[in-house]
Amino acid sequence: MKNLFKYLSLIFTLLFIWAAYVQYNDPDALLWYAIYGVAAAASLFFYLGKLNFTGAIILSGIYFVGTFILWPDKFEGVTIGNGDIVNIERGRESLGLLIVAMVMLIYALRLRLANKSKV
Template sequence: MKRLFKVLGYLFFLLFTAGAAVQYNDPDALLWIGIYTLAALISLGFALNKIGATLPLVIGIISLIGFLYLYPSDFQGFDLNDGDIKTVELGREAFGLLIVSIIMFIFGFRLKRTL
């Protein structure tokens, strides 16, 4: 089980790094590159057993609040053909934060459990 979580840490390090890399053409690219880079570094720290439980739990809470704040009231999907570009973009950003939140909670609670 310990190996599974280490693999998850490395996997999400790579996924969040890729997420940061594809943000270059986003209107608010620096913000999203920063968010995904932070998530990637926390994932790497988790995999290497170099961080405590507090950091991922705090980032998980902040990301969950961000998800709730950004989630559009009229969510129209993720494809630009599904609706208004602004609503689709907000939906994509909101769910990106939800993914960050879920992974940070998994890492944080796993670290808390192993203390």
């Protein structure tokens, strides 16, 4: 089970790097580079055994707060052409933050369970 989480964290490291890369044409690309870059670094730290529970839970909380701040007033999906482009873009951004928040929460829970099993 330990190896499963290690390999998943390596996969998420690559996915978050890819998510940062595809932000190159976004008007606020530097912000999203930082958001996904921190997520990629945290995933790499988890893989290397350097991420602690507190760091993972703080990151999860920050990403959850970001999800709720960016959530559009009216969620219209993520497909362009199905509604107001601003709502769709905010919906996409908030869902991206939600994915990161959930991954960080899974890391935190895994770290907590791993620490309890050592006691």
